[in-house]
């Protein structure tokens with residue numbers, strides 16, 4: 480209901496004293512145009528193949544709005560990262576221009592918070608996660624069925640490189 484200098488008031492009357500507010504926000508793709516055009520959609524996204532081709536001829540989708548097939552994973556992957564959106568846009572453009580291009584990269588993001596750069600690579604979805612403190616950095620290993628399916632690092636790029644190898648060998652989350 481109200482954010483003050485030293486406190487946050489919620490609409491149920493609860494008051495929390497705080498110096499800093501961290502707001503975790505998100506966006507949702509708007510697929511109304513695609514739906515009204517009759518394109519196949521699923522899970523609030525436009526279904527595309529590995530070339531970013533939608534269900535109608537000469538229609539492409541890329542980025543957050545697309546539910547794209549990843550060749551290496553062997554399944555469609557929901558990705559909400561700027562790097563993947565840019566890659567998919569490039570693939571859509573190349574495909575439209577008649578070149579051969581397919582989405583086969585492991586999804587991931589970098590996120591800069593003040594002086595810290597968090598880096599993630601993975602297929603999304605996991606059963607357990609394991610935090611390893613490197614004192615000055617950390618690695619979070621995400622696992623499913625005993626296999627690594629993703630990693631989040633701070634000041635531990637070597638583990639990011641390792642996960643690229645591990646995930647290539649074992650893509651399915």
Ligand SMILES: Cc1cc2nc3c(=O)[nH]c(=O)nc-3n(C[C@H](O)[C@H](O)[C@H](O)COP(=O)(O)OP(=O)(O)OC[C@H]3O[C@@H](n4cnc5c(N)ncnc54)[C@H](O)[C@@H]3O)c2cc1C
Pocket residue numbers: 504505506509512541542543544558559560561562564587588589590591
């Ligand atoms: C708060 C926040 C923080 C984030 N932080 C990170 C981060 O640290 N790292 C990271 O990798 N990713 C981050 N992301 C995700 C990243 O921003 C998205 O994955 C990326 O922007 C997707 O790009 P896009 O081009 O697919 O979609 P968008 O960037 O959403 O662009 C879509 C554009 O299309 C326009 N549009 C929609 N409908 C129509 C229409 N009918 N006609 C014309 N224009 C239309 C929209 O207005 C918008 O400008 C963050 C997202 C949020 C919300």
